Amino acid sequence: MINFDYVRATSAADAVSRIAAFPGAKFIAGGTNLVDLMKEDVERPPRLIDISRLPLNRVEDIQGGGLRIGALIANADLAGAPPVAQRYPLLGDALRAGASGQLRNMASVGGNLMQRTRCCYFYDLATPCNKRRPGDGCSARDGLNRAHAILGASVACVATHPSDMCVALAALDAIVHVRGPTEGRALALTDFHRLPGDTPDRDTNLEPDELITAVELPPKGFAEHYSYLKIRDRLSYAFALVSVAAALDLDGDRIREARIALGGVAHKPWRDARVEDAMRGEPANAATFGAAAQALLRDARALAHNAFKIDLAARTVVRALTQAARGTPQSQTDKRIG
Known part of the structure; x- marks a missing residue:
């Protein structure tokens, strides 16, 4: 059994201060990936910081014609939101292509951005995995690798990113907004995730003490073609x-x-x-x-x-x-x- 502390954040600032003060802590919202990883003993966070009740679940028009999507809106709600259906149907279709209805009801936009690979060796503690423990080796390279990467892989890792939502966001030139202890910043979705290189344990360019607050879509949604x-x-x-x-x-x-x-x-x-x-x-x-x-x-x-x-x-x-x-x-x- 994994022992961990549980706290509930009261604001974005509170969430960031709590994770900055407790190395190794993890944010939890819908938990559709993190809970699985904890069940498999792949992730062992000493503390979970519940952000599910923060007011980050709105879809709002922004000046200039774009759309701001709160990080905690559920995938199902986002796929059905009228602005998405009317102006960014590519995103709605990608969301509906993912997982199951039950999971889409729980999974959040921020959690979808942060979900980890489904490589079977990553989940199997009996096999070496550089993503799980750097320096161990990559079992997939010489193992069962039917579903693995054909582009951008390295000697250290051949895992693939599992998200459907993120593929559509990449095509739409989305921007990810994050908040850290001292300030916020914005990252292009295409720069948010990383190729494995020699640090496959790092999936994204998000810092450990940063919180995803929103995703911004530019005005052009390619709604016709x-x-x-x-x-x-x-x-x-x-x-x-x-x-x-x-x-x-x-x-x-x-x-x-x-x-x-x-x-x-x-x-x-x-x-x-x-x-x-x-x-x-x-x-x-x-x-x-x-x-x-x-x-x-x-x-x-x-x-x-x-x-x-x-x-x-x-x-x-x-x-x-x-x-x-x-x-x-x-x-x-x-x-x-x-």
Whole structure:
């Protein structure tokens, strides 16, 4: 049994001061990932700081036309919020593609940002894992690695990031707002998560004494031409082998702007601005989409059991961009690929 203290924060400032004063403490909101990790003895926080009752659960318009999303709004509530449905449907679809209805009712936006890999070796205390204990080694590299990374991996770690929400947020150029002991700061979603390098135990660039307070979306939501396509082993309650958040701004049949973010392929949601820039002015057709897919995956490297993911990712990119160009996004209720 894990012994830990439990306290409830009364404000964001109180939460930050409490975690700064108690090294190793963890924030808990919905607990959909942290509680699992504690049950498996992967995480052993000496203190839990409950932030679930802080007033950080609103969706608000901001000056200039963007949207501010409180860190404690539940995934289910966010997916159904009218501003998201009307202006950022890509985010709503990604949220509905994740987990189950019960989990979406509990999971918070901030917790989704912070969730840890589902690599089986990370959860298995009997096997070495650099993410769990730096310097032990990576069991997945020579083990069962069918679901593991094909991009951005390192000798130290080949785990993948599990979130669907974060893939859509990466495509939408979201900004994460955090609060520390002395001041707040903002991080681009694309800079929030880290590649493993030689420090795979660090999933994000958040400091231990910082609290996520909100996520900001810019005015442009790509509400007309978008699609979130998730390929998995079964149609419900499964993590992505490959997912793609695709968004297009079209001028007739020409691409004015393109956004492509990949999930299930790296330690963080994967975007490449060079590929997106190269699509500007090109026709929105299969040839352009195929070239973009190949460019996105030019540095992909397979392990013993996941070479299929490279071709799968390329085909998923083309299909998602095709859906986006047609204005026929992938349905998250009837999950047959359109």
